[in-house]
């Protein structure tokens with residue numbers, strides 16, 4: 001049943017009680033408790049982002065997901081702030097110097113989530 005929120009794949013994590021998801025808003029992996037349903041994005045507390053819906057799947061984090069996460073983390077590290085797009089500098093003003101890159105990674109994250117969920121539902 002669709003809730004109207006973006007659906008994200010909840011991958012198997014090293015810890016049995018948690019799941020990792022590729023965020024459709026920032027391209028980073030976020031860790032949540034391992035149960036399905038709607039969650040508030042960890043990167044959204046200054047932005048009022050819609051919740052996403054976790055669909056638990058039984059595979060480890062794919063290499064392509066790790067690649068997007070690595071790129072996104074690299075940018076957020078440069079911005080010296082773990083908050084995601086639009087990242088904020090120390091004065092809490094939006095730092096838009098990597099806006100396009102982050103939006104590109106977020107778009108990749110959204111399409112990859114769709115693709116992975118479509119694949120597992122046909123198995």
Ligand SMILES: [Zn+2]
Pocket residue numbers: 023024025026027028030041042043044084
């Ligand atoms: Zn995020």
